[in-house]
Amino acid sequence: MKIAVIGTGYVGLVTGTCLAETGNDVICVDIDAEKVEKMKQGVVPIYEPHLDVLFERNIKAGRLEFTTSLDEGLAHGDIIFLALPTPEDEDGSADLSYVLKVSEDIGKKIDNYKVIVDKSTVPVGTAEKVRAVIAQNATTDFDVVSNPEFLREGYAVDDFLKPERIVIGSSSERATRLMQKLYSPFVRSGNPIITMDEKSAELTKYAANSFLATKITFMNEIANYCEKVGADVDKVRVGMGTDSRIGKRFLFPGIGYGGSCFPKDVKALLHAGTLVDYDFKILDSVVEINQIQKQILIPKITAHFGTDLSGKKIAIWGLSFKPETDDIREAPAIDIMNSLLDLGAELTVFDPEAMPNIRKQFGDKLNYANGMYDTLEGADALVICTEWSIFRSPSFSRVKELMKSHVIFDGRNIYQVDEMANEGFKYVSIGRNQAN
Ligand SMILES: NC(=O)c1ccc[n+]([C@@H]2O[C@H](COP(=O)([O-])OP(=O)(O)OC[C@H]3O[C@@H](n4cnc5c(N)ncnc54)[C@H](O)[C@@H]3O)[C@@H](O)[C@H]2O)c1
Numbered sequence: 117m118k119i120a121v122i123g124t125g126y127v128g129l130v131t132g133t134c135l136a137e138t139g140n141d142v143i144c145v146d147i148d149a150e151k152v153e154k155m156k157q158g159v160v161p162i163y164e165p166h167l168d169v170l171f172e173r174n175i176k177a178g179r180l181e182f183t184t185s186l187d188e189g190l191a192h193g194d195i196i197f198l199a200l201p202t203p204e205d206e207d208g209s210a211d212l213s214y215v216l217k218v219s220e221d222i223g224k225k226i227d228n229y230k231v232i233v234d235k236s237t238v239p240v241g242t243a244e245k246v247r248a249v250i251a252q253n254a255t256t257d258f259d260v261v262s263n264p265e266f267l268r269e270g271y272a273v274d275d276f277l278k279p280e281r282i283v284i285g286s287s288s289e290r291a292t293r294l295m296q297k298l299y300s301p302f303v304r305s306g307n308p309i310i311t312m313d314e315k316s317a318e319l320t321k322y323a324a325n326s327f328l329a330t331k332i333t334f335m336n337e338i339a340n341y342c343e344k345v346g347a348d349v350d351k352v353r354v355g356m357g358t359d360s361r362i363g364k365r366f367l368f369p370g371i372g373y374g375g376s377c378f379p380k381d382v383k384a385l386l387h388a389g390t391l392v393d394y395d396f397k398i399l400d401s402v403v404e405i406n407q408i409q410k411q412i413l414i415p416k417i418t419a420h421f422g423t424d425l426s427g428k429k430i431a432i433w434g435l436s437f438k439p440e441t442d443d444i445r446e447a448p449a450i451d452i453m454n455s456l457l458d459l460g461a462e463l464t465v466f467d468p469e470a471m472p473n474i475r476k477q478f479g480d481k482l483n484y485a486n487g488m489y490d491t492l493e494g495a496d497a498l499v500i501c502t503e504w505s506i507f508r509s510p511s512f513s514r515v516k517e518l519m520k521s522h523v524i525f526d527g528r529n530i531y532q533v534d535e536m537a538n539e540g541f542k543y544v545s546i547g548r549n550q551a552n
């Protein structure tokens with residue numbers, strides 16, 4: 117099939133590349149000319165495991181092309197995917213201006229039947245708005261489909277190629293059939309394509325993200341309570357998670373959820389509730405608790421060093437909002453580093469992929485190390501913000517040799533408490549230390 121993907125962020129890039137991988141002819145449109153130029157030369161603009169191989173293969177095969185011209189995209193595609201940003205607006209709502217502006221342009225330009233597929237995360241009622249905006253100018257038939265994307269950064273290619281489910285929201289049988297055909301290669305394992313109306317599809321996305329954010333937040337509260345009473349959250353987590361009604365995943369406590377989705381999507385649903393006089397009390401608490409959780413290591417650090425950290429050298433391992441991505445949007449490391457800098461600490465940081473993005477934001481406020489051990493020279497403490505695999509089994513003798521004092525604050529619980537005691541570290545983690 118002939119596909120156009122408008123917007124080449126995470127979602128657009130992965131959608132375009134994976135649809136090309138199953139034999140479709142794909143053209144990706146982005147207004148960022150520099151990015152488009154790079155992509156034309158075969159450079160993947162983000163770090164995402166396995167994407168580079170598929171990207172190169174499909175460009176070489178002539179199935180994946182890039183342009184800055186919306187006209188070119190619309191002339192090519194029978195199915196037009198919108199993978200545009202829906203960032204958080206000042207009041208917490210989802211900013212729909214990108215989606216609606218492009219929809220308006222689409223209405224002015226299309227001259228034969230097109231299916232417009234919304235892959236961006238958008239509030240209930242957006243498909244209706246998109247349809248109305250296109251219809252203002254369109255001289256031809258078209259359909260609008262809501263097709264929310266559930267991929268996780270770091271696993272995006274696998275999530276797209278082997279999705280647990282695909283949700284298609286549409287009131288048009290013609291468009292639904294076309295979408296089922298397009299996605300049929302991805303569900304050969306038997307995972308379902310779930311069809312529904314547009315509004316339910318739009319809400320499914322917010323409900324899924326808000327539920328997962330709530331699950332993590334609940335566990336963070338249990339972890340904080342564990343510390344008060346001397347219980348071990350790792351044991352509680354396993355004890356709970358083996359109940360199949362609860363499930364083992366997304367029960368890992370830490371320094372709060374971050375990323376480009378959970379924070380903004382929870383707030384957008386909360387805001388959408390207010391528009392229909394519904395108060396999502398649970399989501400209000402989730403937002404508040406997560407903000408506190410992002411700073412949860414700071415009182416632990418000041419309890420050890422005092423509130424004046426001037427002259428203290430602190431090493432930071434992990435800057436991205438989670439492993440296997442260079443994305444630093446809403447990363448807890450940012451909140452932690454800002455607080456430590458405010459308290460006067462000198463920070464030396466390392467992340468396997470996110471250093472360039474952090475450097476753009478922090479400039480010369482930080483020291484940038486070449487490797488994880490380089491952060492530790494003369495350090496008074498190590499703070500772990502992201503659980504990259506390379507941090508999981510370091511040479512502790514080397515760590516001790518380099519550090520001035522042997523103190524680790526672990527925001528992701530990547531080491532065992534008793535092992536760290538045996539290695540001779542003061543080790544502070546989340547929800548696993550004894551009550552005083
Ligand atoms: N990042 C994820 O993991 C993820 C997963 C599922 C859903 N989503 C949702 O998908 C949407 C896109 O997210 P993202 O992270 O891919 O976005 P992003 O912010 O990383 O990228 C958006 C891209 O759109 C381009 N763009 C902006 N205006 C444009 C225009 N008028 N024409 C063409 N291109 C334009 C930008 O230059 C940028 O390259 C959001 O609604 C997001 O909530 C994201």
Ligand SMILES: O=c1ccn([C@@H]2O[C@H](COP(=O)(O)OP(=O)(O)O[C@H]3O[C@H](CO)[C@@H](O)[C@H](O)[C@H]3O)[C@@H](O)[C@H]2O)c(=O)[nH]1
Pocket residue numbers: 237265266267268269270325328332365366367368369370371372373374375376377378437438
């Ligand atoms: O047990 C857990 C699991 C995750 N997290 C944190 O939660 C955040 C989000 O993690 P994850 O969901 O793995 O990353 P995303 O790539 O943001 O993916 C989420 O957001 C996407 C965008 O909407 C959706 O498509 C995905 O289904 C949804 O998982 C990160 O900060 C993680 O550190 C925890 O603290 N504990």
